[in-house]
Amino acid sequence: MSEELKQLRNQIDAIDNELLQLISKRAGLAQQIGKIKKSGIIYRPEREAQILTRMQEHNPGPIGNKHIKQLFIEIMSVCRALEKPMSVAYLGPSGTFSEDAALKRFGSAITTIACDSIDEVFRAVETDTANYGVVPVENSTEGAVGRTMDLLLQTSLIICGEIQLAIHQFLMAQQTELTQINKIYTHPQSFAQCHQWLRINLPQISDIAFVPTASNADAAQQASIDKHAAAIASQRAAELFGLSICAENIEDDPKNTTRFLIIGKQTVDISGKDKTSLIMSTNNRSGAIYTLLKPLAQHGVSMSRLESRPSRTGLWQYVFFVDIEGHQQNENVATALAELRDKAAFLKILGSYPAT
Numbered sequence: 001m002s003e004e005l006k007q008l009r010n011q012i013d014a015i016d017n018e019l020l021q022l023i024s025k026r027a028g029l030a031q032q033i034g035k036i037k038k039s040g041i042i043y044r045p046e047r048e049a050q051i052l053t054r055m056q057e058h059n060p061g062p063i064g065n066k067h068i069k070q071l072f073i074e075i076m077s078v079c080r081a082l083e084k085p086m087s088v089a090y091l092g093p094s095g096t097f098s099e100d101a102a103l104k105r106f107g108s109a110i111t112t113i114a115c116d117s118i119d120e121v122f123r124a125v126e127t128d129t130a131n132y133g134v135v136p137v138e139n140s141t142e143g144a145v146g147r148t149m150d151l152l153l154q155t156s157l158i159i160c161g162e163i164q165l166a167i168h169q170f171l172m173a174q175q176t177e178l179t180q181i182n183k184i185y186t187h188p189q190s191f192a193q194c195h196q197w198l199r200i201n202l203p204q205i206s207d208i209a210f211v212p213t214a215s216n217a218d219a220a221q222q223a224s225i226d227k228h229a230a231a232i233a234s235q236r237a238a239e240l241f242g243l244s245i246c247a248e249n250i251e252d253d254p255k256n257t258t259r260f261l262i263i264g265k266q267t268v269d270i271s272g273k274d275k276t277s278l279i280m281s282t283n284n285r286s287g288a289i290y291t292l293l294k295p296l297a298q299h300g301v302s303m304s305r306l307e308s309r310p311s312r313t314g315l316w317q318y319v320f321f322v323d324i325e326g327h328q329q330n331e332n333v334a335t336a337l338a339e340l341r342d343k344a345a346f347l348k349i350l351g352s353y354p355a356t
């Protein structure tokens with residue numbers, strides 16, 4: 001070993017020793033905080049969002065912000081777990097993008113609970129089987145997830161956060177020779193997202209049998225027991241089921257993103273960059289939607305999403321799902337919401353939470 005290498009490694013060893021002491025000290029402080037939290041609610045999304053923003057703003061480099069964020073999410077995850085273990089329900093099975101989203105936000109020091117349906121995720125949180133739930137709400141190419149929206153209308157749960165996940169699809173199999181593939185297991189939505197790539201890169205496409213599966217993870221699991229088959233799924237699903245990657249990032253739209261919501265029972269304080277989600281409806285008069293949007297405009301509240309959905313209480317009756325910028329505790333938002341409450345036939349505030 002050269003003298004230079006030895007010296008540099010000695011410096012890294014010294015820094016690691018310091019880091020270990022500092023991280024342990026941080027964990028000790030989190031434990032103390034855990035003891036004074038009388039409500040028993042440990043997870044504070046607004047505080048975590050502020051820490052992540054500060055660390056990215058003060059990042060001196062050379063580590064990129066994406067990785068600094070990941071490192072601190074993991075540090076906070078273990079600190080939180082020392083205060084009290086936490087469980088998160090998601091749309092399973094293990095290896096789905098929903099699980100990726102849960103781990104992306106909460107870090108790895110959580111217990112994940114795989115559910116068979118979006119309904120079951122809501123139920124797990126409602127019945128305290130899980131502390132929080134992660135559900136998909138919209139995809140940049142496929143649009144809104146109707147079932148999540150219908151359940152938000154009925155539930156007493158609150159939205160505590162949002163997670164945006166870039167959806168990268170991988171082609172995986174037991175071997176990496178593309179010409180050997182004669183069957184591809186895939187969730188129909190993933191198939192639709194990779195259609196062009198498959199047509200260009202698999203000359204034998206007309207001889208390939210496409211077998212629909214219930215989830216991406218299911219596709220990977222099936223390919224793991226079928227020698228000439230491949231699957232379209234996430235990178236983590238390949239790792240979980242011991243498959244080799246034949247091609248990466250095969251989605252036709254590289255910006256393909258899914259937005260997930262975190263649902264729970266707690267209200268979230270102001271983080272400084274927040275969003276509020278509402279559901280509202282109006283009588284079927286002309287100009288009625290204008291009446292609802294006017295208070296928002298008048299008080300300078302920006303709207304980031306407006307989606308209509310059948311109300312299921314009458315034919316051609318709709319409810320509107322609206323996301324606005326700001327927190328219910330912000331003065332302009334509070335005033336606009338008070339006026340809305342007077343004008344709307346129905347208004348449900350789903351929660352205020354840090355915007356990503």
Ligand SMILES: C=C(O[C@@H]1C=C(C(=O)O)C=C[C@H]1O)C(=O)O
Nearest residue numbers: 030033042043044047076079080
């Ligand atoms: C330590 C706390 O509890 C949790 C852990 C945090 C952390 O590790 O920094 C931040 C917020 C909470 O989710 C706290 O509330 O400050």
